[in-house]
Amino acid sequence: MKLLKGVLILYLLTVLLFIFGLKLLQKPSTARIGNLISAIGMLIAIIATFVSQRFENYFLIILAMVIGSVIGIFLAYWVDMRAIPQFVAMLNSFGGAVSSLVGIWAFLDNKIPDFINPIQFYISVGFDTFIGTITFIGSVIAFSKLQGIISEKPILIPFKNFLNLLLLVISIFSIFLFALFKNSLFLWFVLISSVILGLTLTLPIGGADMPVLISLLISYAGLSATSLGFTFGNYGLIMVGSLVGASGLILTRIMAKAMNRDFWGILLGNITPPEITKTSDDRSFYEGKIKTASPDEVASILEFSKTIAIVPGYGLAVSQAQQVLKELYELLTKDGKFVYFAIHPVAGRMPGHMNVLLAEVDIPYDRMKTLEESNELLPQTDAVIVVGANDVVNPLAREKEDSPIYGMPILDVDKAKVVIVIKRSLAPGFSGVVNPLFINENTIMVFGDAKPVLSEIVKAYKELKV
Known part of the structure; x- marks a missing residue:
């Protein structure tokens, strides 16, 4: 019990450091120290996780952390400043993919933690797969548009709003059927519908609206981490994911105001107004x-x-x-x-x-x-x-x-x-x-x-x- 309380305090300290770090990121003069404070918060969260969990192979985990850190340091120095937006989109895609894959693995491993309600576990896995996959697909599309792999111009999809609403209903309905019957077939429905929804939400968005899209995907990444936290009963993931999700939504709202976009329309994938797709070089x-x-x-x-x-x-x-x-x-x-x-x-x-x-x-x-x-x-x-x-x-x-x-x-x-x-x-x-x-x-x-x-x-x- 004392160990659990200590871990919760460390997770709470992580969140407080993140909040303080985000506050300092508001100004260029304090952004670097804000970034450092947030990194310290993440280190504390990692330590808390190591203390609270029993791992079968610590060596592999530490090896993965070392390899990831080396790659991260190399990319931070190597990436051109012009490619920072693409870099952020790529990192977002990693976050979404990891959340989705870990949630699916949790179901396939079939080891529900003793303190987790089975219904909560299966619903969390479903939502984690849903949000994580949308984040991954959306971020890959954003990266591809920014990098010039695909056209930056909006790709118009007929009946887009109806299709998005239909896919959303199918996904949510499949999640609850998955929780009820515990059948992987419904999880496949969630995965397929979220892949298509990720495409239909992001392909119609033009290059001009990349700042808004990236802000929204940051929010999605946070929400997927929160859902993953509910899957394993990890309070750190729940708190930090909620913070990132809320911060991303606030940033999206700020960007929407700065670019004269409808905030609620953005959440439905209606970012680029139809007029903007008509270029008039007069x-x-x-x-x-x-x-x-x-x-x-x-x-x-x-x-x-x-x-x-x-x-x-x-x-x-x-x-x-x-x-x-x-x-x-x-x-x-x-x-x-x-x-x-x-x-x-x-x-x-x-x-x-x-x-x-x-x-x-x-x-x-x-x-x-x-x-x-x-x-x-x-x-x-x-x-x-x-x-x-x-x-x-x-x-x-x-x-x-x-x-x-x-x-x-x-x-x-x-x-x-x-x-x-x-x-x-x-x-x-x-x-x-x-x-x-x-x-x-x-x-x-x-x-x-x-x-x-x-x-x-x-x-x-x-x-x-x-």
Whole structure:
């Protein structure tokens, strides 16, 4: 009894450390220590599990942990910053697959713990298989779209909502039949229906909505861990899984608001609005209205600017221009200018993607401004440099009610005195709509890949100081 109480206290300590770690992850300046505290919490959970369980072969378990740790450390250093979204999706798929497979193994092993009600055990196995499989399939699809293995465009499925509802009913009904008759045939029904549901929920989602999908899959992974906890009566899994599931749902809600998506629709797989699937690259919209500038002209504008904002977008990640951007930042701040980074919460392909890129090159955390902070500063800003961003700075989100991005919170860069947009072409963003920012009176365009363009601006700025 004393051992059980001690283990519960360790699990509770794990959850408290996770909560504290999540709190610290809210700010870039405390994110690293938050990550470390969460890792310590996980270590405590592992120790508690070792203390409370009797394993047949400790050597194999420790060997698996060592191999997994080595692979994890290697991947953490090896994975390109541009591939972090894919990496997160891959980790999610592992979590879902493990939860589903362990639940199925628990049924096949046919050893129900003495303190677990058989009905609870079989229902938990069913739900664990259901949620874990959806998480695995959904994460694999997300990874494939992000990696370019399959098209990022939404794949429209006829009668999708009806099909999803039918598969959900079949899955839940099969789970209860499985618990009632303890027949593996019904578990097969659960597995097959959840595989199809994982496909129908994620294939219709376009690349623009990957941040929302990844947030939702994180929540699913937590719920599958919770279900697995009920299977074995493991309080640690129940508490931690519930925390991850709730955190994922909260993050999904935040992302839904930031991208103007319906939260309840997201839970049903209705993320990408039908309008967004219709790309409209209207060249006549821009014809004769674009003002271009050379890197030399941009350098001159920056020289006479006192307050400068830099808006990083996915184009920055693609070109890997963060190091050159840091060099420009250092040149400008050395001249006494106030330079800050205006970061939209869904810039890039996952929440915090731009923060990670900038932190990689040691941009000061206090210069990374949130959407709200940036919009307070932008009207008093002399010059804004938009690097590879599009939809997150599109005024249509404020002005055009029939636009698919209407209502989405954006960075109000058009309110600054001068806007410098670095972009490869006039191609639309993920939303597929034109961007009036590019033809504004105070906007100039610099066409080209972000890295060489920024390098030329740095070179021109240095020459002005000679």
